[in-house]
Amino acid sequence: MSQITLVLPFALPIPEFAPDLVGALQAPALSALLSRTSSHARLPANDAVRALPHEQWLARELGLANGGRPAFAAAAMRAAGVEAGIEPLGGTWFIVNPIHIEIARTHLMMGDLRNLGLTEPESRALFETARPYFEEAGHALVYGDAGTWFMRADDWAGLDTATPDAALGMDLTDWMPEGRSAAAFRRLQNEVQILWHTHPVNAAREARRLPPVNAFWAWGAAEAGTLPAPDAPTLKTFDAGGAVQALAGAQPDALPDFGTRLDGDTILYCGSAAPYAVGADWGGWVAQLQQLEAALFAPILDALTKGRVREVRLVLSHRDAHAEFTTTALAQRKFWRRPTLDRLL
Incomplete structure (x- = not known):
């Protein structure tokens, strides 16, 4: 039983x-x-x-806990079927979610990923536009599905990140990644935000009164091969x-x-x-x-x-x-x- x-x-x-x-x-x-x-x-x-x-x-x-933190990236890659296409598979991987950041009166807030409504063609277009910038920063970027991508960032292994749901509805100032690599994360984030600001996908979404995809969230870091017990x-x-x-x-x-x-x-x-x-x-x-x-x-x-x-x-x-x-x-x-x-x- x-x-x-x-x-x-x-x-x-x-x-x-x-x-x-x-x-x-x-x-x-x-x-x-x-x-x-x-x-x-x-x-x-x-x-x-x-x-x-x-x-x-x-x-x-x-x-799948690393110091108590959810280390989901490698297991999610395996379940999504993208692991097999990566050679060699190694290093530290993060889950990357395309997100919408709202500007409140006094702070920034993340919109609920469940309400983003990002389609596969939209996500693919944003992904392909951003990928060269990730690669220039030394980070491979792999597509999973419309709401879930994966990034290899070995030098960011110690980055202290929050899950999207933990940061949801909160002042993002308190929930952004912290640690030695935080400045590098912010630089890449800023570059991608500028890149997506005038992207045709976002222009079309705003014309349909949908929230623009104006940032990404990285979390769930795990060493390659970190799978469920x-x-x-x-x-x-x-x-x-x-x-x-x-x-x-x-x-x-x-x-x-x-x-x-x-x-x-x-x-x-x-x-x-x-x-x-x-x-x-x-x-x-x-x-x-x-x-x-x-x-x-x-x-x-x-x-x-x-x-x-x-x-x-x-x-x-x-x-x-x-x-x-x-x-x-x-x-x-x-x-x-x-x-x-x-x-x-």
């Missing part, structure tokens, strides 16, 4: 709104999974890592986006297919609630959790109680912490524990 670990970024309500949000949820299956447990814990984020709690957790679970669970994703999606390769077409046909220990990473929480759309957040109740929590609880799954773990997070809950079929027989969502508070 398999073990399922369900990872739900931003499904843990933030403390100031938690009572109202929990009161609005009708989720008996989730209540049972959270209440009738063999163990549970809530852990604060490690702010020094510059990654969100669920990203730190995933990096540790897959064996041999005993790491299989990763499946839904609505993950970005490099986490790249780590898993293909994703199911529909949420009801997400938790089916499990073989062995599996991490199910579902990012459906994240955009609503990030955008402070709490009505949408509640509606999304209700959809997950029917499409995910109830089927998983049914599989657990009928013996098709040995153990279920839930990892729920918000920006400052994550909570872990473990339950089994035996724990679900603890009828004296009334199912409740109070552990989300």
